[in-house]
Amino acid sequence: MKKIYFTVTNDLSFDQRMHRICSALASHGYEVTLVGRNLPTSLPLKERSFAQKRLPCFFKRGKAFYAEYNLRLFFFLLFRRMHIICAIDLDTIVPCLLISKIKRARRVYDAHELFTELKEVVTRPRVHKMWTKIERWAVSQFKNGYTVCQSIAEEFQRRYGVQYDVIRNVPVKRILAATQLPSSPFLLYSGAVNEARGFEYLIPALKHIRLPLVVCGDGNFMPQLKKLVTEHGVEEKVTLLGMLPPDQLWEITRQATIGIGIAENEGLNQYYALPNKFFDYIQAGLPQVTMDFPEYRRINDEYEIAVLITDLKTDTIAAALNNLQEDVVLYTKLKDNCLKAREVLNWEQESKKLLTFYETLS
Structure with missing residues (x-):
C-alpha cells in the first residue's frame, strides 16, 4: 500500500478540496495522511477515511509563522515513511522538496493558486521577491503536478517548462432536494474573505441593491470588511457568519437567491482564478454574478450559468x-443551466483524473 503525505498551512476542518482528494485516494487503496496547522480556534477533527495531523505553532502569521511551520513540518516528515509527498501550494514546498530528496520519495506539486501572483504578495515587493525566488528554485524540480485550471497550468509551463494536469475545484455531487426557502431572498458570498475579493466595491453597492448580503467565510480582510460595513451604514443588510462546516454551508448556499464571486484584476492569480465557490453555486443550482475573466468565461461559454461583469x-x-x-x-x-451543468461539473467525474494521475505517476 503506497503512503502519501499531503501538506497544507491551513486548518484542516474547512479544506473541502483536500477532503475530496484525500478521500478519493484513500478509497482506492492509498494510505493517506493530511498535515495541517493547529489554531486556537480549530474545531475537533472529524473522523475520516484518511489520517490527519495538526502541527502547533507559536507564531500565527507573517514570516515568523512560515519559518516556524516549515521547520516543524520538515522534522515531522523526517521521521515518517512515505512513497509520495505532495506539497499544497508554495508555502509548504520547501520541506516537501527536501524530504523527497532525503527519502527518495516521489514528489508532487498541487497548486491551488498561482501563489506569487496573489494580491497580498504582488503588492509587497520584498515578500514578492522572496516567494518568487522560492518558486523559481522549487517548482522546476517538481516535474509531476496538477493545478485548478488550464490558464495556471499554461503559466507554469511557460515559466518552468513543467506540464501539469488540471484537476478542478468541483464539489461532490449532492442531492438537490426541495428546500424550505427563506422568508426573504438574499445574496451569498462564500469563501475566503481576503484582499482583492472586491469587498471595497460590493459593500457600497449594497446601498443600491434591494437584497441583503450573507458572507460565509473568514480571512485577512475581515477587519476591513467590518469597517466598510459600518462606514457605509449597511449593518442591517450584511450578515457575517464566519467559517462554516461544509454541510452547514451547503444548506445556506441552496437557500440563497444569487451567488457572488467578484474579484479584482490584481495579479494573475485573481485573473486566472477558478475557486470552489464558482462550482459550489452551480452544484446548488444558484445563478451567480462573477467576473469576465478567462476561466469563468471558458465555462460560461459552454454552460451559461452566470452573469459576467467586466x-x-x-x-x-x-x-x-x-x-x-x-x-x-x-x-x-x-x-436551469446550473442544474444541467452540475451533472458534469462534480467530483465524481473530476476525481477520475486525480486517480489516473497517481496511478501513472512517473
Missing part, C-alpha cells in the same frame, strides 16, 4: 445583481 464599479455591480433578480426569464434560464 469591471468593479459600484453601478456595474448593483445593476448586474438587480437585473438578475428582476429578470425572471434570465434567472430561470441560468438556474
